[in-house]
Amino acid sequence: MLGDDTTTERRLRLLQAEFTQLEQRGPGDGRTATRTESPAPLNLAVIDRIRAAVYEVETHTRAAVPDAGPLPADAARVYDWARQHTADLEPQRQQARETLIYRQGLEHAIEMGDASVIRKHPCPGCGCWGLIWRPAAHRAACVNRYCVDHDGLSHTWPLKTLAHHHVARQFATKTSAT
Numbered sequence: 001m002l003g004d005d006t007t008t009e010r011r012l013r014l015l016q017a018e019f020t021q022l023e024q025r026g027p028g029d030g031r032t033a034t035r036t037e038s039p040a041p042l043n044l045a046v047i048d049r050i051r052a053a054v055y056e057v058e059t060h061t062r063a064a065v066p067d068a069g070p071l072p073a074d075a076a077r078v079y080d081w082a083r084q085h086t087a088d089l090e091p092q093r094q095q096a097r098e099t100l101i102y103r104q105g106l107e108h109a110i111e112m113g114d115a116s117v118i119r120k121h122p123c124p125g126c127g128c129w130g131l132i133w134r135p136a137a138h139r140a141a142c143v144n145r146y147c148v149d150h151d152g153l154s155h156t157w158p159l160k161t162l163a164h165h166h167v168a169r170q171f172a173t174k175t176s177a178t
């Protein structure tokens with residue numbers, strides 16, 4: 001359906017591979033038994049982030065489909081899991097799900113140090129292409145000197161706003177194409 005269905009999953013896998021080994025030690029993996037070297041140092045903050053992301057998707061899904069069943073053992077499959085169990089819901093709910101997933105994809109990319117994903121979005125205020133990431137504020141700021149608030153400060157946007165506009169455009173395209 002949507003063009004970049006697997007992006008968020010792929011980014012989550014990269015995060016896992018880069019910062020953690022935990023998620024690969026599920027039952028039946030087979031690697032645990034033969035592992036003799038000491039485990040790589042774990043970035044606990046990233047593990048927490050991943051868990052929080054999975055939990056957010058799970059909560060969002062179960063709110064609509066309480067009997068969605070157990071989560072997949074592979075954390076990165078949570079997005080597929082959410083899509084499978086909500087595929088029959090009305091378009092608004094599917095759009096909300098995709099917005100959540102897309103926003104998490106942006107978060108995963110930024111977590112890995114790739115804030116360039118921000119530049120692929122027009123400013124929700126003025127439509128220009130010139131957003132820059134402000135890590136401290138955790139928001140994208142517009143560089144258009146005329147795109148400012150009453151105090152003359154640049155308009156800034158949280159990731160969820162960028163995700164909302166991006167996915168809304170995708171759904172609008174999809175609807176008009178059918």
Ligand SMILES: [Zn+2]
Pocket residue numbers: 123124125126127128142143144147155
């Ligand atoms: Zn702007």
